[in-house]
Amino acid sequence: MLPEEPSDDVALLLARTRAPGAGQVATWDVSPDPAQVAATRQAATEQLTAWGLDETAFVTELVVSELVTNAIRYGAAPIQLRLIRDQTLICEVSDGSSTSPHLRRAHQDDEGGRGLLLVAQLTQRWGSRQTTRGKTIWCEQPLTPLF
Known part of the structure; x- marks a missing residue:
C-alpha cells in the first residue's frame, strides 16, 4: 500500500473491532485510603474465582496491590480498578x-520503590496511557500462569 520510498512518516491505526461482554469486565471504585488495598485485593481475588481463574490469583493479587498502592500514594482521586x-x-x-x-531501581536498603519493577517482571506487558481524567496503568498476564 506504500510507495517504495515514502516521502513522509507512516502511521498504522489499529482498532479493536469487538468489545468484551459485560461478564468479562469487573470494575471497582477505590477510596484513596491505604486501608482499602486489602479489600480491593480480596475483591479482585473473588472475581478471579468467579471467572474460574484461581491459578492467576497469586500474581494478580500482587499486581493489584502494587498498582492500587501506587495510585493511592502518588496519584489522585478518583481511583478505579478494572x-x-x-x-x-x-x-x-x-x-x-x-x-x-516510571520504573526505578531501588537500593538494597530502600523500603519501597519496587512496585512497577515487580509488575513488569510478573506480567507479559505493562504500560500507561493518559486519559481525560488522569492516567491508567495497565498490565496483561496470560490466563494460565507462566510458572
Whole structure:
C-alpha cells in the first residue's frame, strides 16, 4: 500500500473491532485510603474465582496491590480498578493524576520503590496511557500462569 520510498512518516491505526461482554469486565471504585488495598485485593481475588481463574490469583493479587498502592500514594482521586478477562487478563488502575509512572531501581536498603519493577517482571506487558481524567496503568498476564 506504500510507495517504495515514502516521502513522509507512516502511521498504522489499529482498532479493536469487538468489545468484551459485560461478564468479562469487573470494575471497582477505590477510596484513596491505604486501608482499602486489602479489600480491593480480596475483591479482585473473588472475581478471579468467579471467572474460574484461581491459578492467576497469586500474581494478580500482587499486581493489584502494587498498582492500587501506587495510585493511592502518588496519584489522585478518583481511583478505579478494572479487570478484563479477554484473550489475556488485563488489570487497569486509573487515577486522577496525569503524572506518568516510571520504573526505578531501588537500593538494597530502600523500603519501597519496587512496585512497577515487580509488575513488569510478573506480567507479559505493562504500560500507561493518559486519559481525560488522569492516567491508567495497565498490565496483561496470560490466563494460565507462566510458572
